[in-house]
Amino acid sequence: MLNRQNIILLLLVAVLAAAPLVMHKEASFGGSDDQAQEAIASVNPDYKPWMNVIWEPPSSETESFLFALQAAIGAGFIGYFFGYCRGRKTAQSEKSSKDKLAPNTKLGLNGQG
Amino acid sequence: MKEGIKLKISLLVLYFGIVGLISPAVGHAMHIMEGFLPQEHAFAWLAVVLPFIAWGMRKISSTLKDNPERKLLLGLAAAFIFVLSALKIPSVTGSSSHATGVGLSAILFGPAVSSVLSGIVLVFQALLLAHGGISTWGANTFSMGVAGAFVAWGLFKTCRMLGVSEKVAVFLAAACGDWVTYMVTAGQLAFAFPDPVGGVWVSFTKFMSVFAITQIPLAISEGLLSVVVYNGLLRYGQQGIIDIWWKGGKANVK
Numbered sequence: 257m258l259n260r261q262n263i264i265l266l267l268l269v270a271v272l273a274a275a276p277l278v279m280h281k282e283a284s285f286g287g288s289d290d291q292a293q294e295a296i297a298s299v300n301p302d303y304k305p306w307m308n309v310i311w312e313p314p315s316s317e318t319e320s321f322l323f324a325l326q327a328a329i330g331a332g333f334i335g336y337f338f339g340y341c342r343g344r345k346t347a348q349s350e351k352s353s354k355d356k357l358a359p360n361t362k363l364g365l366n367g368q369g
Numbered sequence: 370m371k372e373g374i375k376l377k378i379s380l381l382v383l384y385f386g387i388v389g390l391i392s393p394a395v396g397h398a399m400h401i402m403e404g405f406l407p408q409e410h411a412f413a414w415l416a417v418v419l420p421f422i423a424w425g426m427r428k429i430s431s432t433l434k435d436n437p438e439r440k441l442l443l444g445l446a447a448a449f450i451f452v453l454s455a456l457k458i459p460s461v462t463g464s465s466s467h468a469t470g471v472g473l474s475a476i477l478f479g480p481a482v483s484s485v486l487s488g489i490v491l492v493f494q495a496l497l498l499a500h501g502g503i504s505t506w507g508a509n510t511f512s513m514g515v516a517g518a519f520v521a522w523g524l525f526k527t528c529r530m531l532g533v534s535e536k537v538a539v540f541l542a543a544a545c546g547d548w549v550t551y552m553v554t555a556g557q558l559a560f561a562f563p564d565p566v567g568g569v570w571v572s573f574t575k576f577m578s579v580f581a582i583t584q585i586p587l588a589i590s591e592g593l594l595s596v597v598v599y600n601g602l603l604r605y606g607q608q609g610i611i612d613i614w615w616k617g618g619k620a621n622v623k
Binding site (some may be wrong): 275312 | 401404445455460461493504558565585
């Protein structure tokens, strides 16, 4: 998973996320959704939402907790997936060397990555 | 109109009406916010999206029936959407937005499957995070899980036909799918709120100015992250994964 190319790509992503913080020190980094709401108000000031949210996190702390939980669940599964793949691959290569068979070269996978 | 459909629609209207009455909180979210599409629009988008959801559900069950080992990979695609749509990342315009993660699943499983996965994530966010909304679920699922997914998938296919490497194709597809999602969101808002003087187009440029630039670095990030996952799949010998979906199409094995 963490070969050289992936490390470079992840660093690039980090730079893309961090650069704006350095570039706009004064900006508040509010959601683009709130700006959309303002744009609606400028086009049609009389519009009243006909439905309100069913339940809202009581505080921004609760909200960020739920967002973090969502990300953690997803990230946990991604980690499980690659751990599983890695373990399976190791087990396969151990098995094939035990059987004194040539490593599986059918798809040209050996030594990939 | 058939009686059954009429009944279903009036039940839906009743449901939304009750929900709207008992929940007076103020909404704010990043997809189209709860109640921020006129009712006709909200129901129209719902009607557009439902066939894709049905198609995607059938696609998922047939895929898992033919290739049960891909269940885990489907989980990965869903988890990727979960992570990316939870992270609000600062952007060059001084505001924040989030990626969608839809491109990867569209490439691995086809766009209809992405519609289902997006729909699930959007329900979760609407109910628990006050993000998006139940009334705007159809419109949001359309922009993310239908428009974004089909663009990503179509672009990936086109790139591969033109001989672009799989890696570059993954990047372009995921990045453009992400950006298109927000372009469609701007379009949906423009149709719902045409400018009193300039009409839909003026309104569209207004909403585009909110989303378009903000989303560019995020779209690039999504493209890069999709390639990171793709690299991981390659490394652990999942090379045939895209081929299964592409059977009958051009071979992808390098």
